[in-house]
Amino acid sequence: MSDASSATARSTIGTRPGRLAEFWRYFRENRGAVIGLYVFAVFVFVAVFANLLAPYDPTEQFRAHTLQPPVWQEGGTWAFPLGTDAVGRDMLSRLLYGARFSFFVGIVVVVVAATGGILLGLIAGFAPRWLDTVIMRLMDIILAFPSLLLALVLVAILGPTLLNAMIAIALVLQPHYVRLTRASVLNERTKDYVTSARVVGAGTLRTMFVTVLPNCLAPIIVQAALSFSTAILDAAALGFLGMGAQPPTPEWGTMLADAREFVLRAWWVVTLPGLAILVTVLSINLMGDGLRDALDPKLKRS
């Protein structure tokens, strides 16, 4: 453990490929994780190039073709491979653009929640007892509220937009990062390499960010993968309840909310957006499981 840390403290360029290769070796053993990675890669590709892939504009309404079924069902045409919704918008185009929103939500929420959480966790781990207690009690308070309910109320206060939904979700996910970071900081601080770094004369900030933080990253990376999927699910749930992205935004949860009244008449407007959410979240969770197995030294088979 100590040689790894001094390596990161110096220059990482020389050692990175070795560590990455080792990580990949463990990751590859988990077939589910690799499948998850491929699906996730497709998802990212679709999110980035949605404007090139989609045959139509996601908000364009073809009034002559409302609720048209997918191509393989009677009445479907190749013009709308996955059918159209109640106002004649192309389902395929909307689904492709939806990936963009979900990806955006995931990235923003994870970056905001992880940055804030890691900072607070590091501070709590190094700060005097009273500050540590204050931070941890604050996190306990946030965790006392069911996350979706707190996010829902926050969005109601801030106003129902996708941006506010992301802020609210980031806020309710952040305590997990604080707890995780603090726990591993407290664990690492007792180790010899930290003491020797201090003896050599490293300041508090240097100890926090350069010596200790890199060694706490493994569980945080796993948490990041898991909260990426939670963020997508929660944003979709908020959209479904009408407190996330607003119509006509082609966000998957919002699309489901629009489709609710056609539950028994047009299965495709209901089934497809949900399937998109499920497949995306599932692929990320598969990857997360693989990451945990590959990064957690306790589970590594020697």
Next chain:
Amino acid sequence: MIRYILSRLLTFVPTFVGVTLISFAFIRVLPGDPIIVMAGERGLSEERYQEYVVQFGFDQPIYVQFWDYLTGVLQGDLGTSFVTNRDVWTDFFTLFPATLELSLCAILFAILLGLPAGVIAAVYRGKFFDRALMSTALVGYSMPIFWWALLLIIVFSGNLGWTPVSGRIGLMYFFDDVTGLMLVDSLLSGQDGAFGSAVQHLILPSIVLGTIPLAVIARQTRSAMLEVLSEDYIRTARAKGLTPGRVNGIHALRNALIPVITVIGLSVGTLLAGAILTETIFSWPGIGKWMVDSIFRRDYPVVQGGLLLIALMVMIVNLTVDILYGLINPKIRKR
């Protein structure tokens, strides 16, 4: 042990005050004046406005307002709804049994399927059963439950016509609210078919709400079982010649249950969050639907009070789980 319980209780107090402070702050940081919002489109005369300011205590300094709110909470006074003018505290506890019944059925469903699934997966580690069960569990864990609910409605209510789509009981049944739990009340009423109707209404919502806890319990049971199965005393039990059923089902499961029970206890928050979605979709007249409706109606006292009571409930359950865990597992107490 007493010291452990006391220290847990001590951390409860600041969290309680904090939770109260957050739900108190909520109504005051809202954009717009809550009184104007409450008045709606009809508007208010200046005198009426001032009356309300005094009634809600907005003319007092903020710390006096908070003190009044805190003491009110401790005495079971959470104000009245803007919309229905009913007492928030009373409304919460009138609607709570509906959510309790749904949550209990959901967690029962999750335990009854999740525990055996986890045990079987652990016993057949790496084999077909294990893979199939754990893949299914991961799908359940990733499920957007609001979509899952719609799918089940399409299949079981739409195509097959087996289950109703909304509510707690058929419209032709009327009986007194004795316990608030429809299953019990319908039996007490003695009406033909009432109990069956209540069960039918419960099936889909329970499955939807229980899906994620089911996946969590199955995964947790499997990993706890795997840990226990590698211990020496299990090898001893096997060496003694006990049947695999007895070793796995009794010797191993008993110890594996400790973390599983913790997970079940801590899933109360998940259940209440899930109840928001489930109750909205199935028009289930419980706390979750009440909160969502109030949020949309901008009925702030209800949102504020509901938020506080739900958080308190989660905190009390978590505290109980913590203390019980300390009772079962002496290692925890020593920290």
